[in-house]
């Protein structure tokens with residue numbers, strides 16, 4: 233049993249609790265002062281003499297995905313107090329996809345640093361991380377992993393689906409669809425305004441298998457949430473009950489000193505990779521997993537991911553690759569149903585925040601029932617995992633393709649490159665009738681990698697050139713060093729590493745070069761000789777972007793490539809040898 237961070241009698245260093253102590257030599261006085269100040273808020277000695285659970289509050293008027301944070305905090309506090317602990321909520325940065333310029337990814341590492349340092353700075357024995365919108369859960373897991381205390385993730389939960397003229401709609405796959413219909417003049421401004429009221433029908437995260445839902449599922453798969461923590465929608469009683477349970481469990485992990493490194497093990501990352509593949513999850517999930525793993529000294533090996541992909545079928549029938557929404561997944565039993573089906577492929581020995589293993593939790597969840605959201609391994613949505621890893625002279629550090637969302641006819645393709653130097657160049661020329669492009673060509677976009685844009689924007693989903701779109705072309709091979717939204721689809725090669733802005737081979741591709749994509753052979757080749765590439769590099773050498781001051785300078789100086797999670801180099805832990813998942 234841990235003693236309280238407010239206990240004056242205990243001057244011995246008791247683990248994480250003392251880390252928050254500002255003591256300039258006289259530790260007794262510092263504790264005395266701390267206690268005096270907290271008493272200013274009306275606490276009694278009895279309240280202070282118990283395990284302290286910090287609650288990272290990411291509620292913000294700019295973040296409707298976290299709009300239920302006040303109710304969640306109230307329920308977490310109830311759980312903490314019922315279990316005999318003292319809850320202490322504190323604010324951190326909050327990031328919403330639509331209110332985070334230049335990109336939310338640019339701010340993820342900043343949020344992780346805020347989270348880490350606030351956990352370190354303030355006295356607490358365990359921390360509850362309340363996150364949901366795309367970048368928040370990875371940022372919190374990264375920060376908490378570095379801080380090293382017992383930690384537990386609480387997901388805000390998905391939004392409800394809405395209804396537009398009899399059709400069920402949800403963000404943000406349907407946002408794209410309706411906007412495309414408006415641009416094509418299929419629907420008018422009145423109807424567009426009408427559907428705008430229904431696409432986000434409540435607070436909570438996007439209701440399809442985008443990055444938020446993906447990270448919620450991965451957090452549960454890694455054992456970082458209480459069982460069933462991934463799927464309850466934001467506004468349901470189930471979600472509030474999960475919050476209460478999370479508070480109670482936080483007290484338990486504080487008492488047991490179940491630190492985060494005991495949960496985020498190679499087995500946990502292996503399970504996360506399996507689940508990512510089986511849910512047809514967002515490609516962003518790989519970048520985030522690599523960043524979280526880096527914080528505990530592990531690497532996400534892309535070759536391992538690819539091998540797992542060949543033996544892990546896509547089982548979850550959710551938009552954008554399937555038809556259902558997160559609330560349907562919850563009604564179908566949520567992660568318990570998926571994990572039960574996936575059991576033969578999982579590391580059942582992985583420890584979770586309950587103190588039990590994932591295998592034990594699957595047993596405790598009991599038998600399944602008839603439902604149509606999670607398929608059986610015998611009848612999958614897609615026979616292989618959603619994501620394949622490509623290599624070749626165009627991507628020596630790897631690239632990925634979401635094959636379950638790609639056009640089967642384009643997965644073995646050789647074509648002529650049509651190159652765009654950056655986003656401005658793309659915007660200027662993509663819809664021009666002068667653009668020299670056919671449907672057999674390959675669109676190449678440079679300078680949207682971690683340093684390029686910067687912040688690796690979700691611009692890898694390049695639009696089909698207007699003259700081809702008009703001719704009815706629905707898909708074309710696209711290659712970039714950027715990311716794409718988990719809600720998008722097409723034959724799109726992403727995360728080309730190293731990126732063009734640091735002089736990766738992508739920087740030297742020219743319009744007219746030939747490129748070969750073979751998903752079967754996991755190949756991405758530029759059919760240009762090494763000598764010619766070296767000549768081009770000598771002719772126009774690349775100067776990586778820099779900035780004069782502020783966070784932008786820090787970002788450009790320190791951001792790593794996609795295969796290392798686009799984390800800052802100085803935030804990664806020293807690599808553990810022989811433990812990669």
Ligand code: FES
Nearest residue numbers: 297365437438444
């Ligand atoms: Fe927050 Fe989609 S915008 S989860």
Ligand code: MG
Nearest residue numbers: 366442443717
């Ligand atoms: Mg997204």
